[in-house]
Amino acid sequence: MSTVSKPLDFLWTAYLDNEVVIEQPEDDHYSKHDESAEWNPSAFRDVLDRTDEGIKVELFVLVGDGTVHTVDLTRGRFTIDGTEIELGDESDRASDRKLIYYRTVEKDWIDGEEQEARIVGYSFGYEYTDNKDRVQKKVITLNG
Amino acid sequence: MAATFEYNEDNGAQTGAPAKGTVRNTAVTQVNWKSVDDVATAYSAAPINAGENSFSKYQFGKFTGTFNQISNGLWSHTAGALPTNTTLYGAVTSTYATPAQTATAGLLDISSITAITAGTAVSFSTVGPEGASPTSTLSAAGYTQYLATQARTTGSASPGDSGNITLTLRYSEN
Numbered sequence: 001m002s003t004v005s006k007p008l009d010f011l012w013t014a015y016l017d018n019e020v021v022i023e024q025p026e027d028d029h030y031s032k033h034d035e036s037a038e039w040n041p042s043a044f045r046d047v048l049d050r051t052d053e054g055i056k057v058e059l060f061v062l063v064g065d066g067t068v069h070t071v072d073l074t075r076g077r078f079t080i081d082g083t084e085i086e087l088g089d090e091s092d093r094a095s096d097r098k099l100i101y102y103r104t105v106e107k108d109w110i111d112g113e114e115q116e117a118r119i120v121g122y123s124f125g126y127e128y129t130d131n132k133d134r135v136q137k138k139v140i141t142l143n144g
Numbered sequence: 145m146a147a148t149f150e151y152n153e154d155n156g157a158q159t160g161a162p163a164k165g166t167v168r169n170t171a172v173t174q175v176n177w178k179s180v181d182d183v184a185t186a187y188s189a190a191p192i193n194a195g196e197n198s199f200s201k202y203q204f205g206k207f208t209g210t211f212n213q214i215s216n217g218l219w220s221h222t223a224g225a226l227p228t229n230t231t232l233y234g235a236v237t238s239t240y241a242t243p244a245q246t247a248t249a250g251l252l253d254i255s256s257i258t259a260i261t262a263g264t265a266v267s268f269s270t271v272g273p274e275g276a277s278p279t280s281t282l283s284a285a286g287y288t289q290y291l292a293t294q295a296r297t298t299g300s301a302s303p304g305d306s307g308n309i310t311l312t313l314r315y316s317e318n
Contacts, residue, residue, distance in 0.1 A: 008146075028146070028210050039285035042212045044318045102215070102316040106260065107149060107205070108222075111308040112187075114173040117149055123316075 009144055010064035010122045012101060014047045017056045022046050044101060057099045062124055062142070069142065073097040073126050078140055087125075087138040097126040100139055119144035147317050148209030154202045154240060154273070154290070155181050163240045164274040165202060175203060175311070177232075177295035181243040194229075195299035200248040202240055204273035205288040205313060214282040216316040217266030219291055220258040224309030229301040231255045232309070234293040236264045240274055248294050260312045266291070288313070 007026060014022045022043070030041040051057060062069045067081040076097060078085040104121040107114070125139035151172040154165025169183045176187035177198035192198050207214055219236055226232055233251035241248065266289055268282035269275025273290045291313070295306075 030210075033210075038208045040210050042210050042318065044212045048212065102213075102318040103146070104216070104314060104316050105146065105149075107313045109175050109311040110223075112174050112176045114151060114175075117146070119146070120314075 008064070008103075009119070010062040010069075010142065012044075012124070013061045013063070014057050014099070015059040015061070016047075016050055017058050018050075020050070020055075022050070047099065051099070060099055060101065060124060062122060064122075069124070069140070071099075071124055071126060071140075073099060076126070076128075076138070078125070078138075080140065085140070087140075097128045100125045100127055100137060103144065104141070146209070147207050147211035147214060150206045150208075151175075151203055152206050152273075152287075153183050154204075155183065155243065158240050158242045160274075162238065162274040162276050164272060165240060165243075170206070172203065175201065175293070177201060177293065179245065192295060192297060194297055194301040194303070196297060197245045197247060198295040199243040199245055200241070200251070200292060200294040202243065202273070202290045202292050204290050206285075207268075207282060207287070208285045211317045212283070214268060214286075214315050214317050215280060216314070217268065217280075217288060218260055218263035218314045219266050220260050220263030220312060221254045221256070222260050222263075222310050222312040223257060224307055225257075226255050226295075226309065227302055227306050229298040230306060231296050232293060233296060234291070236266050236289050237292055238267075238269070238274055238276065238278055238289050240290060247296065248292070251292060251294055254293075260314045263312070263314065266313065266315070 011024045024043045028042045030045045060071050070079045101124045107117045121141045123141040127137040153169045153172045156166030178187040178190035180190040181199040234254040235251045267278030269278045270286040273287045
């Protein structure tokens with residue numbers, strides 16, 4: 001059995017439009033974590049629980065390795081370590097932007113032996129439906 | 145903390161519907177192609193004769209622990225070359241067939257290196273690797289499909305261990 005044993009390189013904070021702030025704990029545990037369960041949702045479920053209720057994420061921040069990266073879902077703008085980046089969002093329906101966040105993990109067999117899982121990327125951004133009703137995704141990936 | 149991942153391997157005659165192995169080995173930490181259908185036997189004790197194949201091998205991943213969703217599953221042979229006259233066949237499948245040394249139907253030659261981003265898509269199921277309706281995402285404890293492989297040789301294959309190769313499974317989690 002294996003998991004990614006080293007601590008997460010980047011931890012997120014989500015700022016919601018009801019002024020609630022949700023911070024990812026280092027153990028990534030959901031607020032309703034059940035130690036006796038084989039599986040638990042991660043802390044990201046706390047964000048999705050709110051968005052399922054219609055509460056919107058305004059700002060999502062990834063902090064790690066002495067750097068700060070953000071995506072502002074109200075404007076469709078990213079900052080990468082302080083530099084603002086815009087990825088061609090032409091939506092006129094800004095309120096439709098939905099948060100995207102995931103980590104990319106790889107597991108190798110090398111010479112027949114299982115290797116420890118490793119995070120190779122942290123991706124964050126958003127998706128929206130454009131003016132032609134096409135789903136567009138704007139995502140930035142940081143190396144893990 | 146992230147998802148907890150463990151390789152498992154099914155062995156033995158197919159049983160049930162959908163079919164799976166009679167024996168389900170958990171916490172498998174190695175993959176060696178050999179002339180016996182099990183996990184425990186050392187490959188050195190069950191070599192493949194030139195001109196024959198290994199038993200087909202049905203491994204899969206099990207996800208538990210802490211994650212909201214697993215997605216974007218990909219699998220490929222990402223590094224290392226096989227010896228001359230030896231090929232590696234493989235497939236991502238939900239279909240288990242009793243492992244045998246005859247050429248297993250449905251496997252493709254995966255001897256060439258393929259970047260993981262161009263790997264074969266892997267789906268997931270809460271039922272097991274044999275789950276009849278695997279999905280592209282997993283939002284509870286569950287399994288990958290079978291990552292089925294078989295080494296095949298010709299009569300001209302050289303004796304001894306093959307070189308190192310790397311098989312990679314990639315997935316996204318949040």
